[in-house]
């Protein structure tokens with residue numbers, strides 16, 4: 001989540017916000033449902049606050065359930081996995097799972113039982129129950145998804161993290177080396193899972209009210225700013241968030257997150273341009289080490305994935321809530 005908080009040594013500094021109120025947004029649930037219009041109000045394309053979130057998730061759920069025939073595994077669609085167990089994950093594949101946390105959060109208890117005391121303590125620190133429930137669902141689902149690949153019980157998984165807070169599995173069997181990263185935004189979450197490779201993923205809701213020009217000027221490289229300005233005004237918000245997610249996915253793949261300055265490397269900007277890491281001062285072989293890519297469309301959101309190496313293919317799955325959730 002994007003949030004600019006303070007100036008440090010004369011430089012604006014940026015850090016993620018743990019929660020943010022939705023003041024206003026244009027609800028895109030018509031597009032979300034891909035021809036299956038889902039409306040929370042008879043007349044409205046515009047709605048505010050919780051209403052917007054509500055109808056978004058109704059739209060997403062309808063979308064997720066609408067096309068059961070999507071061929072699984074195609075990189076330009078969110079496929080349905082063959083069964084409730086995880087699909088096979090060869091070393092040359094990266095799997096990304098998309099889910100609505102708010103659908104899962106209807107029954108947080110089923111996810112809470114997977115968490116260890118430290119995670120429960122983290123959950124308890126959230127001020128608002130909605131954020132707490134999303135956290136519990138996010139971490140419970142992470143455990144459930146990883147455990148299904150490992151054929152383990154979700155409660156037995158142990159995590160460690162690097163100096164910048166990037167979590168990794170601490171309970172690998174020999175040769176297993178499952179790596180993962182996750183991102184959530186406004187009630188949706190994406191999980192990227194692979195083997196033996198660094199991976200980073202980022203998801204952001206496209207909020208047209210964000211002062212994208214100002215943030216870009218302060219944090220992006222001059223050429224990225226130029227690229228954004230050259231685009232028609234109406235596509236600038238989605239271009240900004242697309243650029244942002246590409247940058248953050250790269251930093252998350254490296255494991256440093258936003259502790260590194262965003263103008264020390266450059267990515268492609270336009271939403272219609274293929275995702276690419278163009279140059280970086282963060283190491284001599286970085287552009288050939290990491291491959292950046294977009295994800296199948298998530299209406300109203302921008303998302304990007306960054307994975308070590310070029311010899312892998314992407315399979316994207318949508319996770320539907322189980323009957324019990």
Ligand SMILES: CC(C)(COP(=O)(O)OP(=O)(O)OC[C@H]1O[C@@H](n2cnc3c(N)ncnc32)[C@H](O)[C@@H]1OP(=O)(O)O)[C@@H](O)C(=O)NCCC(=O)NCCS
Pocket residue numbers: 001002016017138139163164165166167181182183184185200201202203248251252253254255256257258259
């Ligand atoms: C990583 C970071 C960019 C994520 O910000 P965000 O957009 O608010 O959050 P997202 O939803 O995209 O991602 C959150 C997830 O990323 C993962 N993550 C946390 N730190 C990470 C890092 N340094 N690199 C990659 N992934 C990280 C976690 O799984 C986290 O989910 P969790 O809270 O359930 O554990 C931000 O937290 C960051 O910059 N962290 C580094 C700051 C730092 O150096 N801290 C040092 C003290 S720990």
